[in-house]
Amino acid sequence: xxxxxxxxxxxxxxxxxxxxxxxxxxxxxxxxxxxxxxxxxxxxxxxxxxxxxxxxxxxxxxxxxxxxxxxxxxxxxxxxxxxxxxxxxxxxxxxxxxxxxxxxxxxxxxxxxxxxxxxxxxxxxxxxxxxxxxxxxxxxxxxxxxxxxxxxxxxxxxxxxxxxxxxxxxxxxxxxxxxxxxxxxxxxxxxxxxxxxxxxxxxxxxxxxx
Numbered sequence: 491x492x493x494x495x496x497x498x499x500x501x502x503x504x505x506x507x508x509x510x511x512x513x514x515x516x517x518x519x520x521x522x523x524x525x526x527x528x529x530x531x532x533x534x535x536x537x538x539x540x541x542x543x544x545x546x547x548x549x550x551x552x553x554x555x556x557x558x559x560x561x562x563x564x565x566x567x568x569x570x571x572x573x574x575x576x577x578x579x580x581x582x583x584x585x586x587x588x589x590x591x592x593x594x595x596x597x598x599x600x601x602x603x604x605x606x607x608x609x610x611x612x613x614x615x616x617x618x619x620x621x622x623x624x625x626x627x628x629x630x631x632x633x634x635x636x637x638x639x640x641x642x643x644x645x646x647x648x649x650x651x652x653x654x655x656x657x658x659x660x661x662x663x664x665x666x667x668x669x670x671x672x673x674x675x676x677x678x679x680x681x682x683x684x685x686x687x688x689x690x691x692x693x694x695x696x697x698x699x700x
C-alpha cells in the first residue's frame with residue numbers, strides 16, 4: 491500500500507507563530523500534524539519528529555486491514571503495549587506531548603489514543619479518536635463491529651451513540667488545556683497562545699461513528 495513518508499528531522503527551532511496558527515486552523519488537519527506542531531512549539535529539547543517514528547512503528551500492522559476488527563484491535567494493542575511499550579502517565583505534563591511520549595514511553599491517555607489512531611490510519615485501518623465513559627480511546631471500525639483500544643479495559647461493549655468522536659482540533663484543544671494547567675508558567679503561557687490559534691468549531695469532515 492503506497493503511503494506518503496513523513497520527513498524526519500529535529501525540533502531545534504520552534505516554528506514561526508504565523509505558520510503554527512495557520513496549520514492549527516486548517517480544516518484538513520490530522521491528529522499527528524496537530525500534535526507534532528504542539529510538541530515542536532512547546533518542547534524544551536530537540537527530539538526526532540514523531541512522523542517518522544509513527545511510520546516505522548506502523549509497519550507491523552500492515553495487512554491487518556484485511557482482518558476482523560477484533561484481530562485488528564489485538565494487533566494494535568500489542569503494538570502499543572509490547573512493542574512501543576507505552577505506559578500511561580497522567581502526572582508529568584510532558585506525557586501530553588507526542589514526541590516525549592514516543593521517546594520516553596510514558597504517554598498521557600490522550601496521546602495513547604492519538605498514537606493508536608495514527609498507527610491504524612497508516613496501515614489502512616478505519617479508526618478515530620473518541621471518548622467513552624470520559625476516557626479517550628482509539629476506536630477501530632469494521633464491517634463486523636467496532637473495538638476500543640487504550641490503556642484501560644472496557645467493562646461493557648459500547649454502542650455507537652455512546653461514543654464521542656473527537657477531531658484533531660478538539661484533541662489539540664484538550665491537550666493544550668491540560669498543558670496550560672499542569673506545565674510550568676512559561677510553557678503554560680505558550681500553550682495558552684496556541685489555544686487562541688485553534689478554531690472554535692469542529693473539523694468539517696465527519697469522523698467514523700458520527
